[in-house]
Amino acid sequence: MRAVSIRTFGSPAGMKIVEVPVPSPRAGEVVIQTEAIGVGGVDAVIRRGTLGALGPSMPQDGLVPGSEVAGTITAVGEGVEASWLDRRVWAFTGVSGGYAEHVVARIENVTPLPTDLAAVDAVTLGSAAPVAHFALRQAYFTRGRPCWYVVRPAASASRPWRSPPELAHG
Template identity: 55%
Template sequence: MKAVAIRTFGAPEGLAVIDLPVPAPEAGQVLIATEAAGVGGVDAVIRRGTLAGHGFPEGYVPGAEVAGTVTAVGPGVDPAWTGRRVWGFTGGVTGGGYAEYAVAAAEELVALPEGLSAVDAVGLGNSGMTAHFALRRARFTPGETVLIRGAAGSIGIPAVQLAARGGAAAVAVTTSSAERGERLRRLGATHVLDRSGEGGQDAPDEYDVIIDVVAGEAMPAFLGRLAADGRMVAVGVVGGPPPADLGAALMATFRKSPTLAAFSADTVPPADRQAVRNEQFAAAARGTFQTVVHEVLPLDEAVTAHRKLDTGEVFGRIALTP
């Protein structure tokens, strides 16, 4: 089968199309004929080598989620999954989504509802679920003000919708252009800020909740935007790791009792992840929850997809199709 692997860490050009044997599903796994694979910010972080010491070596096939048809099941898996169109999680250290076939754990499968395409499924599957639990980790309640940093990405877009639906008093977003800001307003944003957190007519000075997908050198400045008893939850490092003095920035606001937390969906029980995905997929199929796919590219153009990620031009998610 055709797959895309990280030949060398660094620039997108380090990705290469290779031939690999079709994997065989092991116990508790299924084999999926890929119709669409999601391209996310974590894929770029892995490709750059940021996580090289954490089980992501050169030769790794990226891609944390695919949608397609189950063609085989491993021992212990209900054979009724065979032939069904599903979304499947292929992330973790195994990876493998950027390929014509991928294995996924049966406990991470979601049957695709009628009316939801494979492309839309990978635009929502991991990102919508992560946004849901990030807001829960932040203990968000109706009437609070929310700032979503990096709102035009695949996690930020569902976070905007969820915060607005959840009764936020304000949903401020950081993004790179007025055009993106208007698109985010249509999804529920009430205030549009630039990447530094400035601008936005009548925007709050402080926020009860900040969801940060970016991190990077500017993270301490956003930590300073928390209101008393405010909570910041970091769900990504697409802008690179925060500076070493982040702890000092936290202590500088000591008298406001701020909370800084990191969140990974890995700590959420699989059954809870699946319940949220099922709910969000059903809402997307009904048209009551919006998926945003920036572009669909063939698998051979994974380098192009990652170039777009690196330049920050992606609004939503890119999907690759074999």
């Protein structure tokens, strides 16, 4: 299968498409054939080599970035119900592994997708929605107090939005 691997930290030029084996799930894991992957700011930080969690050096065989995907489960590991097979899901893969045609994820990090939600929309919402939610909570966004924020879709211009007070948590 194909994957995007960081071969050297720094610019995007250090990323290459490589052939790697399709992963096998261990106990408590699933394999997902990806339909869409999330690309976020943390991926750029990892690519530059400035994320301390990875340590000071590049793994010998490179690093496949990507922490969230949407796709279909093709294999389940021991302890995972077979009913997960062939289900469309969103998954958090951890710090790496998402930029590949097949990825492994822990079953507790997998969420079924509604049939009317496109995979590309799922990865857009995957980590961005919780970040926005917690940011608004930190800003003391409460019932009765309107909040202005900017929606930044990938393919169109940003514009400010005002959330109705009745949508606020309080």
